[in-house]
Amino acid sequence: MKHQSILEYANFRWFKVAAALSAIAGFAYGLHDPSTKPYGGSALGYTLGTVAALLVLWLLWFGVRKRLYRSTLGTVQGWLSAHVYLGTALLVIATLHTGFELGWNVHSLAYVLMVLVVASGFYGVFVYLRVPGAITGNLGDETLQSLLLRMADIDKDMREKALSLPDDLFRVVERSVVATRLGGNVFRILSGRDRGCPTASAARELPELAKRLTGEPANVNKEVYTLLLEKNELLARVRRDMRHKAILDLWLYFHVPLSVALLAALAVHVTTVFIYW
Amino acid sequence: MTRSRAGKPLQAKREVQGDLLRVGRAASSEIHLPDPRVALNQGLIVFRDGLVYSEGDAAIVSHAQTTRKAVRSVRLKPGASVNVGPYRFTGVQAPEGYDAALSIELVKPLAEAASGLATRASRLTLASLRLPKRWAAWALALAVLALFFALPAGRILDLPWRAASQSTGITGDRFWNPGPMILAHQPIETRCAACHTAAFQHVKDRACLECHTAVGHHVGPELKPAVLFEGARCASCHRDHKGVRATHRDDDGFCVACHRDIGRKASSTQVENASDFATEHPAFRLSLLEGDSVRKVRQGEDDLTESSNLAFPHAPHLDPAGVKSPTRGRVRLDCGACHHPDASRRAFQPISMERHCRECHRLEFEPAVTSREVPHGKPAEAVNVVSDFYASLALNGVKDSFEKAFGVPGEGLLRRVGQPSESQRKVALQLAERKADRVSADLFEVRVCSTCHEVGRNDAGWTIAPVRIASRWMPQARFSHRSHAQSKCADCHDVARSLDSSDVAIPDIKTCRECHTGSKPVEKKVASSCMLCHGFHDAGHPWSPAKPGAVAEARGAR
Numbered sequence: 001m002k003h004q005s006i007l008e009y010a011n012f013r014w015f016k017v018a019a020a021l022s023a024i025a026g027f028a029y030g031l032h033d034p035s036t037k038p039y040g041g042s043a044l045g046y047t048l049g050t051v052a053a054l055l056v057l058w059l060l061w062f063g064v065r066k067r068l069y070r071s072t073l074g075t076v077q078g079w080l081s082a083h084v085y086l087g088t089a090l091l092v093i094a095t096l097h098t099g100f101e102l103g104w105n106v107h108s109l110a111y112v113l114m115v116l117v118v119a120s121g122f123y124g125v126f127v128y129l130r131v132p133g134a135i136t137g138n139l140g141d142e143t144l145q146s147l148l149l150r151m152a153d154i155d156k157d158m159r160e161k162a163l164s165l166p167d168d169l170f171r172v173v174e175r176s177v178v179a180t181r182l183g184g185n186v187f188r189i190l191s192g193r194d195r196g197c198p199t200a201s202a203a204r205e206l207p208e209l210a211k212r213l214t215g216e217p218a219n220v221n222k223e224v225y226t227l228l229l230e231k232n233e234l235l236a237r238v239r240r241d242m243r244h245k246a247i248l249d250l251w252l253y254f255h256v257p258l259s260v261a262l263l264a265a266l267a268v269h270v271t272t273v274f275i276y277w
Numbered sequence: 278m279t280r281s282r283a284g285k286p287l288q289a290k291r292e293v294q295g296d297l298l299r300v301g302r303a304a305s306s307e308i309h310l311p312d313p314r315v316a317l318n319q320g321l322i323v324f325r326d327g328l329v330y331s332e333g334d335a336a337i338v339s340h341a342q343t344t345r346k347a348v349r350s351v352r353l354k355p356g357a358s359v360n361v362g363p364y365r366f367t368g369v370q371a372p373e374g375y376d377a378a379l380s381i382e383l384v385k386p387l388a389e390a391a392s393g394l395a396t397r398a399s400r401l402t403l404a405s406l407r408l409p410k411r412w413a414a415w416a417l418a419l420a421v422l423a424l425f426f427a428l429p430a431g432r433i434l435d436l437p438w439r440a441a442s443q444s445t446g447i448t449g450d451r452f453w454n455p456g457p458m459i460l461a462h463q464p465i466e467t468r469c470a471a472c473h474t475a476a477f478q479h480v481k482d483r484a485c486l487e488c489h490t491a492v493g494h495h496v497g498p499e500l501k502p503a504v505l506f507e508g509a510r511c512a513s514c515h516r517d518h519k520g521v522r523a524t525h526r527d528d529d530g531f532c533v534a535c536h537r538d539i540g541r542k543a544s545s546t547q548v549e550n551a552s553d554f555a556t557e558h559p560a561f562r563l564s565l566l567e568g569d570s571v572r573k574v575r576q577g578e579d580d581l582t583e584s585s586n587l588a589f590p591h592a593p594h595l596d597p598a599g600v601k602s603p604t605r606g607r608v609r610l611d612c613g614a615c616h617h618p619d620a621s622r623r624a625f626q627p628i629s630m631e632r633h634c635r636e637c638h639r640l641e642f643e644p645a646v647t648s649r650e651v652p653h654g655k656p657a658e659a660v661n662v663v664s665d666f667y668a669s670l671a672l673n674g675v676k677d678s679f680e681k682a683f684g685v686p687g688e689g690l691l692r693r694v695g696q697p698s699e700s701q702r703k704v705a706l707q708l709a710e711r712k713a714d715r716v717s718a719d720l721f722e723v724r725v726c727s728t729c730h731e732v733g734r735n736d737a738g739w740t741i742a743p744v745r746i747a748s749r750w751m752p753q754a755r756f757s758h759r760s761h762a763q764s765k766c767a768d769c770h771d772v773a774r775s776l777d778s779s780d781v782a783i784p785d786i787k788t789c790r791e792c793h794t795g796s797k798p799v800e801k802k803v804a805s806s807c808m809l810c811h812g813f814h815d816a817g818h819p820w821s822p823a824k825p826g827a828v829a830e831a832r833g834a835r
Contacts, residue, residue, distance in 0.1 A: 036516045036526055039456070106425040106452045141302070141317030148398060150314045153363065153385055182398035186406060242401050249403045253410050261417035268426040272453040275433055276473040277480070 005129065009081035018085035022092040025051075029096045038099035040107070041273075048097040049270075055090045056114070056266055059083055060259060084125055091118045106272060110265035117262050120255040127247050135244045144241050148182075151234050158227040164220055169209050173224060176202040180235065183242055190250065192243030203232045292375075298322040300330070300361060308381070315362040328353040328377045330366060353379060360384070425452055433469075433476045456518040463521075472517075485511040493814045500543055514813075527808035529553070529796045536807075547573070554805045555795030560786055564752055566745040576786070582779035586731050586742035591772035591780075602637055612766040622759040628746060638728065642720050646670070646678045651720065656739045663720065664713040671709035683712055750783045754810045 007015070025048060034042035040049050062083045066076050074082075094114055102108045139147075155177045162173040176199040183189045194200075206228060210221045298307040301319040308322065320332030331350035351359040353368035360366075363385035371378045400406060429450040431439040450469050458466050465471040472484045486492070494502040514531065515524040525531075529552075535542045537552045549559035560576040565583050574581055594600060599607035615633040617626045630638075630653050640650035642663050649666065651659035670682050674689040690697050690705040697705075721732050721739045731742035767773065769784040793809075794802035 033530065035514065035528065035531065036519045036524070039516075039519060041516070101456055103454070103456055104452070105454055107455050109421070109425065109452075144401065146314055150362075153314060156385075183401040183405075185400075186403070186408070189401065189403060189406070238398075238401075245401075246403050253403070253408055253413070256410055257414035257417050260414035261421055264418035264421040265425070268421060271426065272429075272450075273455070275430070275476045276450075276453055276469060277478060 006077055006081040006084060007125070007129075009078055014078075014082040014085035017082070018089035021051075021086075021089045025089075025093045025096050039101060040097050040099060042099075045097060045099065048093050052090055052094040052097050053266060053270065055086055055093065056262065059087055059090065060263060063256070063259075084121065087118050087121050090114065106265060107269050110262065110269040113258055113262040113265050117255060117259045120251050120258065124251045124255060127251060131244050131248050135241065138237055138240045138244065142237075144238060147234050147238050147241075151231055151238075154227050154231045154234070158224055158231070161220055161224050161227070165217060165224065166213075169206065169213075169221065169224075172202045172205050172209065173228065176228065176231070182235070182238060186246075189242050189246045192239045194239065197235065199228065199232050199235055203228050296323075300332075310362065310364055310381075312363055312383070314385075315364070319361060322353075322379070324376055325352075328368060328379060330359055330361070332361075353377075429453060433473070454518065457521050458517050459524055460521050462517055479510065480512050482511045485515075495813055496543070496546075500546060505543055527806055529807050531813075532807040532811070551807075553795035553797075554793060554807075554810075555790065555797075555799070558786060561751055561754075561783065563750040563781060563783055564747070565750070565781070566747050568745075576783075581781050583747065583781050585744060585746050585778055587744045587746065587778050588729050588731075589778040591775040591782075593776075595773055600637065603639060604636075612770075616766075618758065621757075622762075623757040624748065625758070627748065634729070638725075640720075640725055642666070642716050642725070643682060645681045651725075656721070656726075656741055657737075659720070659726075660713075660717050660738060663717050664710070667709040667713040667716070668706060671705040683708055750781070753812075755812060756810065 028044055029038065029048075032038065032042065032044040034044070036042075039045055062079055065071060065073075065079050091114070094111060098108075098111055102111065158173055159177050162170045165173070179198040181188070181194060181197075188194055203225075206221070206225050210218065210225070213221055293307050295307055299318060299321060300306055300308045300310065301317050302310060302312065302315045303317045306318070310319065320330055322328055322330050329350060329352050349359075351357065353359065353366060355368045355370045358365050358367040363383055365382050365384045367380045367382070369378045369380050427436070428438065428441070429452065430436060431441060432450065451467055453469070454466070472480045474481065474484060494506075496502050496505060517524050533552045536548070537550060539546055539548055539550055548562075551558045560578070562573050562575045563581070565572045565574055565581075567584055594610050595612075597609070599609040602608045615628055618624075619626045628634075635653070640653060640659075641648060642651055643649070643666065647666070649662075651662045667682065670678060670689065672690050673692065674682065675692070676688040679688045680686055685708075690701060717739070720726060721734075726732050726739075726741065730744070733740045733742065761769075769788055770782040772780070772782045775782065792803055793805040796804060796806045798804040
């Protein structure tokens with residue numbers, strides 16, 4: 001079966017629903033002629049606001065629904081497709097609800113948070129369309145764990161072989177074995193590189209140091225160097241993989257907390273509007 | 278082949294068949310090597326006069342790799358071996374009936390390999406870093422709730438920190454303000470409580486009327502506005518926080534909603550339906566002063582005459598040849614000679630006898646003798662002046678004046694030699710009285726007063742009917758002469774042939790429509806919404822016969 005992205009789920013069903021919803025809202029906004037100027041408190045304003053608030057609650061429910069593994073109410077794939085498209089429609093409906101009025105107040109805070117959440121969601125969709133292909137391209141049939149194991153093998157081999165090399169060469173190789181780091185902090189995970197990587201510097205330094213070698217040590221060094229290059233290559237792939245997976249995760253660290261903040265701001269918005277009716 | 282703990286080989290034999298044997302982690306491989314360090318499709322074994330193991334392009338792990346695994350091909354003669362990942366393949370002598378045989382041994386078991394780097398690399402994902410996703414969500418939500426709700430709500434919900442929420446500018450309820458207020462309300466913008474007195478309740482009209490004490494109803498009390506507009510609040514039409522300019526829109530929709538079929542809304546009203554100035558608007562209804570009351574007459578329907586109690590024909594005064602001045606010969610008058618704009622330049626100052634008429638209309642009563650005039654305004658005073666004059670003349674007049682005035686030879690009684698007798702005195706005063714009566718009657722009824730005024734007579738003497746000159750014929754309409762300054766007076770007011778002060782020179786709707794169209798724009802015309810000429814709250818006539826200023830008071834009381 002051909003892979004179907006969430007965007008084209010069920011022959012673009014949710015795209016059509018979202019487009020229809022946005023079109024109806026836009027049409028109503030165009031026809032509406034409020035007594036002062038368009039704003040959230042007119043008849044249409046209340047209607048759009050109610051629809052938008054219900055949408056927000058439903059969109060937030062996705063966080064719960066995706067964990068209800070036993071639920072048979074649609075598939076999670078369908079929910080995600082609807083989540084993406086109706087989230088986009090929310091942007092249209094909530095914007096019309098504002099009547100294009102923004103200010104330094106809690107009402108606009110809710111709107112801005114909504115925009116940020118939707119924007120981070122757009123980015124999430126973008127990375128989920130792009131990054132998985134890159135992960136497969138990078139890992140192929142391997143897994144992160146198998147790459148690590150292969151590197152461990154290489155480390156072992158390389159160290160054994162390097163034992164017979166002169167001290168300065170051995171030290172370079174040993175540093176690669178002992179001091180090479182993977183991940184550990186946000187920056188190293190996300191950047192996909194390590195500027196001071198001992199393995200990379202060993203691969204750079206070894207040929208220079210080995211120039212003076214002749215005979216058997218030179219042959220051993222050649223083998224060590226081959227292993228070093230292979231390890232360096234594997235390291236690059238592991239780091240790329242970490243970066244890819246972190247990119248898939250990172251946007252959620254904004255999307256989720258911001259959407260909870262949006263829920264709070266929305267509650268404040270609705271309550272205060274009616275406190276000062 | 279595996280080895281026992283002591284290192285003794287334990288063999289397990291297996292038979293495979295095929296043109297080529299796939300080697301790899303994949304379960305479909307003929308030679309299945311279940312180890313994560315082996316590629317899914319690691320290599321191939323083919324039979325070319327003996328076994329040949331090859332890997333390379335055909336078994337490239339991934340096309341993204343830059344340093345490709347060298348293509349290698351090893352002939353597995355008996356005794357020859359090759360390392361495939363952690364395995365070692367060694368050729369062995371083929372038993373009877375087989376093409377070839379191969380020994381496969383795991384030389385680097387997994388447990389041994391998992392050391393060093395693999396154990397150090399435990400934090401490879403964001404999740405492993407324990408970044409605060411959930412914690413951040415709660416913190417953000419609580420911050421929003423605390424800063425923008427709990428703190429500001431202290432006042433209106435009467436929470437324990439009420440005082441604090443009122444005093445702090447940063448956390449006050451100003452963040453609840455949804456938009457800019459009109460300029461007039463900005464002084465109270467930071468005091469939400471000025472209008473929003475109770476939580477979860479609409480702003481009360483009371484709050485508006487606290488300042489807006491002089492706002493009138495849309496209709497007079499006879500139409501029972503409280504019933505007619507039941508349920509309507511100030512805020513039904515006036516919405517603040519919608520910009521600095523206005524709280525409502527000058528929108529015909531407001532007016533037309535009722536006035537399209539006004540009878541249905543208010544059956545006792547006298548106004549007619551109107552929906553657009555260009556297409557549906559009744560003829561103007563003029564408020565004409567009549568005695569102590571106001572008579573409303575629609576143009577083209579009824580007797581459209583005014584009774585100002587003043588005789589003033591416009592035509593002779595505007596004679597192109599000019600009017601005869603007692604001192605300046607013939608003077609040409611234009612409208613501006615009498616109609617001076619008032620300070621607002623929207624309307625005109627009242628016409629005044631002293632300023633506008635008296636230069637020509639002199640109040641002399643005995644021009645042959647004196648240029649003295651009677652005072653204007655009170656008939657009794659005028660009569661007194663006349664009586665005094667003739668009495669004085671009869672007593673003190675010089676011969677010339679005496680004879681001209683009384684038409685008999687003689688001079689003032691006191692000018693004669695000797696003490697006048699009582700009878701002489703009586704005769705003189707009778708003479709003066711008779712003359713004064715005659716002159717007064719002539720002054721009031723024939724020559725001077727009656728030129729302009731309705732003169733009557735009762736027991737107390739002559740009376741002048743009070744003059745009622747209207748200044749506004751359409752009090753519900755906002756009209757500014759200043760806005761029409763580019764037009765000539767005669768474009769709208771046709772008085773050049775008016776011979777009677779009862780003529781009303783207010784232009785009709787046709788004249789207005791020459792320049793003004795309805796609310797929809799038309800080329801070369803001024804688009805005119807209802808609100809261009811009408812107000813909503815301006816009920817009542819600004820002139821009240823009962824008492825000056827009564828209307829303003831009545832409006833304030835409502």
